[in-house]
Amino acid sequence: MVKAVVAAQSADNTQRWREAFQRAWPEAQFHAWAGRGSPSLDAPYAIVWRPPAELFLHETALKAVFNLGAGVDSLLQMPELPPSLPVVRLEDAGMAAQMTEYVVYGLVRASRGFDRYEAAQGNARWRQLPAICRDDWPVGVMGMGAMGAEVARVVARLGYPVAGWSRSARRMAGVENHVGQAGLAAFLSRTRVLVNLLPLTPDTENILNYRNLSRLLAGGYLINVARGQHLVEDDLLTLLDEGRIAGAMLDVFRSEPLPSDHPFWHRRDVIVTPHVAAITLQSAAVAQVVGKIRDLERGVAVSGVVDRDSGY
Ligand code: NAP
Numbered sequence: 001m002v003k004a005v006v007a008a009q010s011a012d013n014t015q016r017w018r019e020a021f022q023r024a025w026p027e028a029q030f031h032a033w034a035g036r037g038s039p040s041l042d043a044p045y046a047i048v049w050r051p052p053a054e055l056f057l058h059e060t061a062l063k064a065v066f067n068l069g070a071g072v073d074s075l076l077q078m079p080e081l082p083p084s085l086p087v088v089r090l091e092d093a094g095m096a097a098q099m100t101e102y103v104v105y106g107l108v109r110a111s112r113g114f115d116r117y118e119a120a121q122g123n124a125r126w127r128q129l130p131a132i133c134r135d136d137w138p139v140g141v142m143g144m145g146a147m148g149a150e151v152a153r154v155v156a157r158l159g160y161p162v163a164g165w166s167r168s169a170r171r172m173a174g175v176e177n178h179v180g181q182a183g184l185a186a187f188l189s190r191t192r193v194l195v196n197l198l199p200l201t202p203d204t205e206n207i208l209n210y211r212n213l214s215r216l217l218a219g220g221y222l223i224n225v226a227r228g229q230h231l232v233e234d235d236l237l238t239l240l241d242e243g244r245i246a247g248a249m250l251d252v253f254r255s256e257p258l259p260s261d262h263p264f265w266h267r268r269d270v271i272v273t274p275h276v277a278a279i280t281l282q283s284a285a286v287a288q289v290v291g292k293i294r295d296l297e298r299g300v301a302v303s304g305v306v307d308r309d310s311g312y
């Protein structure tokens with residue numbers, strides 16, 4: 001009988017996930033991680049989100065670990081994670097649509113001047129802004145994977161000029177393609193609204209820095225929905241103060257929860273949301289993971305296996 005150990009951030013969460021997996025696949029055995037004091041389950045599969053490190057020291061028969069999120073940065077940073085253990089991440093699983101809504105909201109709010117209408121309403125002021133020209137708002141999407149590709153597709157469909165930046169060439173109708181370090185400067189210098197959907201890896205950490213952000217077109221706007229460690233926060237604050245960046249919508253931060261004294265909270269040119277751009281949907285995630293475990297049990301290879309060398 002197929003056996004899996006489930007470990008999420010808290011005991012309550014772990015229980016909720018375990019029950020959902022058990023309901024979806026009653027013939028399999030899903031166990032909640034009970035700590036290193038209990039006997040090892042010898043489970044071949046672990047299903048985790050920010051698990052305790054001891055899990056990997058205790059459960060030594062693992063054949064694969066499933067991450068209940070798209071980003072695997074925190075899991076890969078655990079020294080206890082065996083180097084050759086396959087890590088499988090969530091692929092979309094209902095997150096790309098949420099991510100697209102979030103980005104479209106930020107983009108349209110900035111381009112159509114809804115922030116200005118909010119301010120005008122505060123003063124009971126009736127003031128119509130002229131119609132915008134979307135060509136004045138070129139969007140650049142960093143990372144053209146499960147999330148970025150869908151964001152780029154929808155934003156292009158809305159009529160904004162869109163370019164994507166990725167490690168390898170990614171062709172998509174209506175979306176300009178820029179590749180690798182060699183393509184970065186040209187990508188940034190044609191972009192006004194920059195959307196970050198890169199995985200956090202040694203190559204992408206701090207990529208949203210003064211040098212790169214100052215390459216954006218005048219009136220530049222940043223939407224960071226990937227990881228806080230991509231952004232050098234002081235560099236963004238300097239660029240906002242200098243007027244070289246007009247505003248930012250930030251969902252992720254170097255320190256989460258964002259400390260209450262952080263300057264981002266109190267700026268009118270920054271929108272802060274608490275890491276909710278795309279929330280893991282339990283039913284979609286369970287269906288995807290169960291489908292992949294069934295495939296592995298039948299000897300069928302699965303997609304979404306992380307390349308441990310590139311870190312995503
Ligand atoms: P993905 O499918 O793995 O796509 C990653 C993309 O980034 C690929 O297009 C890849 O290029 C590109 N890339 C990676 N390293 C690069 C580099 N050094 N230079 C240029 N391009 C690079 O990832 P995803 O599922 O779209 O998720 C992206 C990230 O979103 C996650 O890692 C996570 O951090 C974040 N996320 C945030 C939330 C939230 O609520 N805020 C929710 C879900 C996910 P190739 O195409 O050439 O491989």
Ligand code: GLV
Pocket residue numbers: 068069070071072278280
């Ligand atoms: C959330 O941030 C994820 O990586 O799924």
